[in-house]
Amino acid sequence: MAQQAPRGVPAVVLNAFQQQFPKARQVEWERRKDGNFEVEFNLSLVGRDHQAIISPDGKVLKHEEELSSSSLPDAVKQQIKTEFNGYRIDEVKKIEEGGKVSYAVDLDSRQGDLKVLFDADGKILKERMD
Incomplete structure (x- = not known):
């Protein structure tokens, strides 16, 4: 299922996210004050919560997973x-x-x-x- 790029999220950031987390669902984006992008998502229907911080150049800086x-x-x-x-x-x-x-x-x-x-x-x- 194709996902529309959220407003203000550069393609390089979106591509990096989709490459690292291809099964992401219920995705929510937010631009942080430091210029990085915060994304919250799940990886399955009963999946645990995930959060990633991605730099404007598409580098995943941090990934948190609920366990x-x-x-x-x-x-x-x-x-x-x-x-x-x-x-x-x-x-x-x-x-x-x-x-x-x-x-x-x-x-x-x-x-x-x-x-x-x-x-x-x-x-x-x-x-x-x-």
């Missing part, structure tokens, strides 16, 4: 069990940026909620109260 907690690498699951015992995993996103993969995990507990960023080896990169 189930069971899809987390074992090292990340183990770190959560060790460092955040008593917390429940609420939301998980896999982030690919600059050739690196990280995992943003929202953790909930009675004491409060945390947002924690892990690398693929389970190392905590960033942690903050939510």
Whole structure:
């Protein structure tokens, strides 16, 4: 199904998106203040949410994918069990940026909620109260 180019989205940006995510559905574009383009989409009918940031010259700068907690690498699951015992995993996103993969995990507990960023080896990169 051919998709009409949204107003203001250059063909090079649209082509880069369609090449990297040919099965994208429910696509929504937005131009960011920094000049890059943000696109939200799904990859299947029951697909998880995706978000990508694409530069005006068509380079995919960042890709976020919503995951189930069971899809987390074992090292990340183990770190959560060790460092955040008593917390429940609420939301998980896999982030690919600059050739690196990280995992943003929202953790909930009675004491409060945390947002924690892990690398693929389970190392905590960033942690903050939510």
